[in-house]
Amino acid sequence: MNIGAKLGKKSIISFLMASLLLLGGCSDQSNDIKMRIAINPWPGYEFLFLAQEKGFFEEEGLNIELIEMASLADVQRVYVQGRADGIASTMIEAVQAAGITQEPLSVVLIPDYSNGGDIIVANSTIKSVKDLKGKRVGAEIGSLGMFILSQALTREGLSLKDVDIINVEQLNAENSITNNEIDAIVTYPPYSTAIMKHSEYTEIFNTSDIPGDVIDTISIRKSALTEHNPDWPKKFNKAWDKALQYSQKYPQESYQMMADREGISRADFADALTGLKLQTSKESQRALASDQLKDNISKVCSTLEHARSISFKCKNIHSLLTPFIGS
Template identity: 45%
Template sequence: MIKGIISGLLLSLLALFLLGCGPKKVEEPITIAMNPWPGYELLYLAKQKGFFQQVGANIELVQVSTLSDAQRAYLTGYVDGFASTMIEAIQVAPLGGKPIKIVLLADYSDGGDVIIAPDAFENMQALRGETIGCEVSSLGIFVLERALRQHKMNIDDVKVINVEQGAAASALAIGKIAAMVTYPPYSVEIQSSGAYRQLFSTKEIPEEVLDTLSISSSVLAEHPQLVEQIRRAWQLAMDYMQQDPEEAMAIMAKREGLQVADFKGALADLKLLSGEDQRKLFAQNDKLIQLGYSVCETLVKIEAIESDCRHVDNLFYRAP
């Protein structure tokens, strides 16, 4: 019996020893919030095809509905980073969020962001005095201000209410709003009815709406290799899209809830930025900062934020 007890103790000790020599606790993933937008889908493609894992990055993509949701997820500490336009990234500091760095430049919106209204409205001037829906805390209000300015109007010439992207179609259908600032896949759904026309697109303000990926500065300090890993995975996804466009488009279109043809059409309204494109842009830090100040000053002007905009100087990641 004693031998049995000793044998049992030895087995228990051996089990504990083996557990102690086992693999270490898996490192927590870097979480990134991402809303539907064709330009961000290369991140999803990179995840689906294992490119993040291939470059040694443990990335978890957290799906949200809108740009505002992505920003809120970061501000509340739910995620380590978020995909957004430069507008939402610039707002983080004035809104009291933890410092971030823009580490990846996904695309320029070249017609992707639009203002849609019923056919009865023939142009932007026809919206004078009307109610326009947009995400007032993010990109929508910026695009609206720029569109009005392009057409010799300002924010005071219209009524603005907050309408989330998912509610845009019904708000237009019941006449709650006369127009909506929107983007794919939501804009594709609205326009599919044939009852609406496009009054403005970001083709009229080229290279002003820059889509980005931002990561917490503290997370980057803990993971100094992360930026290069993300950029490599992005390029691998872009290469895969060129090598096997049919499968790549099918994967990305499915997640956006679009037919492949519609997804391709939406993608055509963007200028996706390759790794080389991004290297050149990040090397032009002064150009990026100038664009950042222009965006920030517009947001201050329309009272979307209160800021002296100096935080823009340190917004873009620079390799140590």
């Protein structure tokens, strides 16, 4: 071959390589994949906003969008419709989301347990859970409220059949009880905080009576994790810890910020926080690995099944909803 041919070959090869490089530049960067997490107002989840605001997710190389919804039911719906990659919810919504979509869901973090945060508030005619029999009780059907009511009634030898359950959304909770549409309601901060401002209502039950039963979770669609970023849960946990540490270091600033978002005062926010038990990532890991979590999932599922509020079978729920261990 003469020089000309060699030169020709060389230029062709370099041209090919240049075009490949050009196209390679267009390919996706896995770290830039955005995770959309649906979230509803709850003091425990506010720390995620804190992490977002303070750039802890960014520091870990995470691109997260928090979709603010009004209620747990909305959160679940957005996830089921595929408009979110993950949800911040109680185990009840997590079980339902996994069951309805029949798509594996991973619990990557347990941010907190409800430890008195969720309460049953009743008007002055009702003094205890026993008195609820035959009364109109407001709760979100097929959601957390019904689960708590069920647990409370069971402890007193009653069942859901013994009460008149009326579906009331948290946004309407205050209106419904003040308008005397219902006699009692299952609620939580910041909505419970508003109701309790009225002196005629009293708290007849809270989750500190059923410790460990109401678990909050951050769950992500399993395919979104394995497809793009298996390191994602680890980084997420790290950012979570940073947010917790920041709130301890600068409680005034952090609490003010989180209270603003909830539409309540800083003092009320601090008070609301006493009703739940925040978990560090370490504690969360331990809980995720425990048998208690599995039992809780079973318990939640069977409760929902008994209440006929789900249309899927609970027998394969453990393969659909799994704790992400080792993050």
